[in-house]
Amino acid sequence: MVKITFIQHNGTEQTVEGTPGMTVMEVAVKNQVPGIDADCGGACACATCHVFVEPEWTEKTGARNPMEEDMLDFAFDVRDNSRLSCQIKVRDELDGLRLKVPAKQF
Amino acid sequence: MSDVIHTDVVIVGAGPTGLFAVFELGLLDIKCHLVDILDRPGGQCAELYPEKPIYDIPGYPVVSGAELTKNLMEQIRPFGPTFHFGHMVTELKKLGDADFELKTDGGLHFRCKVVVVAAGGGSFQPKKPPIPGIEQYEEKSVFYAVRKMEAFRGKDVLIIGGGDSALDWTNNLQPIARSMTLLHRREEFRAAPDSVNKMRELVAAGKMQMKFGQVTALKGENGELAGAVVKGNDGQSFEIVTNAMLPFFGLTMKLGPVADWGLNLHENLIPVDTEKFETNIPGIFAIGDINYYPGKLKLILSGFHEGALMAQQAFRIINPGARLMFQYTTSSTNLQRKLGVAE
Numbered sequence: 001m002v003k004i005t006f007i008q009h010n011g012t013e014q015t016v017e018g019t020p021g022m023t024v025m026e027v028a029v030k031n032q033v034p035g036i037d038a039d040c041g042g043a044c045a046c047a048t049c050h051v052f053v054e055p056e057w058t059e060k061t062g063a064r065n066p067m068e069e070d071m072l073d074f075a076f077d078v079r080d081n082s083r084l085s086c087q088i089k090v091r092d093e094l095d096g097l098r099l100k101v102p103a104k105q106f
Numbered sequence: 107m108s109d110v111i112h113t114d115v116v117i118v119g120a121g122p123t124g125l126f127a128v129f130e131l132g133l134l135d136i137k138c139h140l141v142d143i144l145d146r147p148g149g150q151c152a153e154l155y156p157e158k159p160i161y162d163i164p165g166y167p168v169v170s171g172a173e174l175t176k177n178l179m180e181q182i183r184p185f186g187p188t189f190h191f192g193h194m195v196t197e198l199k200k201l202g203d204a205d206f207e208l209k210t211d212g213g214l215h216f217r218c219k220v221v222v223v224a225a226g227g228g229s230f231q232p233k234k235p236p237i238p239g240i241e242q243y244e245e246k247s248v249f250y251a252v253r254k255m256e257a258f259r260g261k262d263v264l265i266i267g268g269g270d271s272a273l274d275w276t277n278n279l280q281p282i283a284r285s286m287t288l289l290h291r292r293e294e295f296r297a298a299p300d301s302v303n304k305m306r307e308l309v310a311a312g313k314m315q316m317k318f319g320q321v322t323a324l325k326g327e328n329g330e331l332a333g334a335v336v337k338g339n340d341g342q343s344f345e346i347v348t349n350a351m352l353p354f355f356g357l358t359m360k361l362g363p364v365a366d367w368g369l370n371l372h373e374n375l376i377p378v379d380t381e382k383f384e385t386n387i388p389g390i391f392a393i394g395d396i397n398y399y400p401g402k403l404k405l406i407l408s409g410f411h412e413g414a415l416m417a418q419q420a421f422r423i424i425n426p427g428a429r430l431m432f433q434y435t436t437s438s439t440n441l442q443r444k445l446g447v448a449e
């Protein structure tokens with residue numbers, strides 16, 4: 001099991017568990033983490049699963065893929081640590097991962 | 107007042123479900139008009155995932171959203187459906203005993219005997235960026251679509267985005283705007299290379315500006331926008347003077363006017379029976395992703411099945427007393443004649 005912590009805009013934290021192979025978005029939706037809308041169900045077609053990776057984790061989560069980079073044009077307040085959570089696969093190295101959820105997926 | 111269009115059936119939504127309903131209704135000699143807010147058929151398949159593979163359409167080991175749409179269009183062509191794209195159905199009313207009236211935001215007016223709501227996840231609507239206070243400017247100096255180009259003549263136009271809509275409108279509005287600025291969050295553009303090149307030429311000729319960054323705040327009062335505060339990619343803030351802003355952040359599905367038609371709703375879905383897929387208002391059917399019944403699966407396959415059963419009841423409403431005969435397309439000369447394949 002890989003532990004992932006989602007930090008809401010107001011600071012509340014929720015730590016949930018995922019299994020390697022799932023996407024971070026799927027882990028969030030399965031555990032009803034608020035603010036991860038995932039309208040397109042993980043097809044990298046909606047940008048409503050936007051998260052900010054906490055700085056100490058950006059290296060491990062890795063770089064955005066080109067499709068994700070394009071889709072981030074449709075997100076709001078995109079930062080250097082922005083990712084689409086449906087494009088991050090859960091791996092053992094990500095145990096303890098911390099992500100911020102934006103105030104609003106629009 | 108526009109002319110009233112009289113037809114048997116109006117289908118709200120031209121996603122895969124609405125398209126295949128034309129086929130099932132067509133086999134029963136029922137003519138359809140389809141209305142969709144998008145500018146092309148296919149619904150989610152066309153808008154959200156045209157190039158992605160679908161693996162669970164019976165008979166197709168794999169087919170893309172775009173191919174499926176193209177094939178459906180081919181399959182329904184013999185029935186000559188009429189499409190009205192770029193229109194949102196805003197009103198649906200029952201008139202007397204037998205007729206329905208529908209109106210669109212673009213001024214179309216229909217009379218029909220049966221309405222098929224195949225509205226999927228709702229109508230596609232522009233995403234509105236959550237910039238604080240943006241609501242007070244909407245429809246006054248912030249617009250999510252260009253309805254009339256003339257409205258932008260002599261304005262200081264700011265367009266935000268890097269896709270086709272952003273680039274097309276930058277190029278089209280530049281000649282009539284007083285000033286034109288395109289703002290995008292990065293140097294790469296998703297839009298067609300042709301329009302990007304055209305935009306770059308305008309910039310090189312000093313006719314417009316291209317800036318990189320994201321809007322964080324708006325300035326102005328009483329709905330009159332005066333400027334946009336932008337955080338540049340270097341972290342520095344700057345201001346762009348504008349009195350007409352067009353953010354293009356793609357589309358999202360919102361239930362929209364469907365909620366106002368007097369139909370029962372269950373968590374934004376329309377409950378139907380599983381024999382006829384009729385709503386609480388007889389003569390109005392709901393098929394595809396928009397409906398709800400125990401065991402519902404939001405699959406294209408389900409929408410097709412629902413359309414076939416719906417068509418049977420639609421026939422009975424449109425042809426009271428007529429006998430409905432069950433036939434196969436494989437063997438019925440009658441059906442094959444309708445499909446244009448019989449000798």
Ligand SMILES: Cc1cc2nc3c(=O)[nH]c(=O)nc-3n(C[C@H](O)[C@H](O)[C@H](O)COP(=O)(O)OP(=O)(O)OC[C@H]3O[C@@H](n4cnc5c(N)ncnc54)[C@H](O)[C@@H]3O)c2cc1C
Pocket residue numbers: 039040041043045118119120121122123124141142143144148149150151154155159160161162193194195196224225226227228229230361362363364393394395396404405406407409
């Ligand atoms: C990324 C992704 C992958 C998918 N993969 C699969 C898969 O592999 N297999 C599968 O079976 N399904 C899949 N689906 C689901 C499938 O796309 C839907 O089940 C299907 O599109 C539903 O079709 P529909 O015609 O009911 O609705 P939609 O495709 O949603 O079309 C509804 C149309 O109605 C229009 N509309 C709504 N209200 C109005 C109005 N008031 N006025 C005018 N127009 C209106 C909308 O603009 C839209 O174009 C996937 C969905 C997504 C997002």
Ligand code: FES
Pocket residue numbers: 025038039040041042043044045046047048049071084085086087
């Ligand atoms: S779920 Fe739609 S882009 Fe991630």
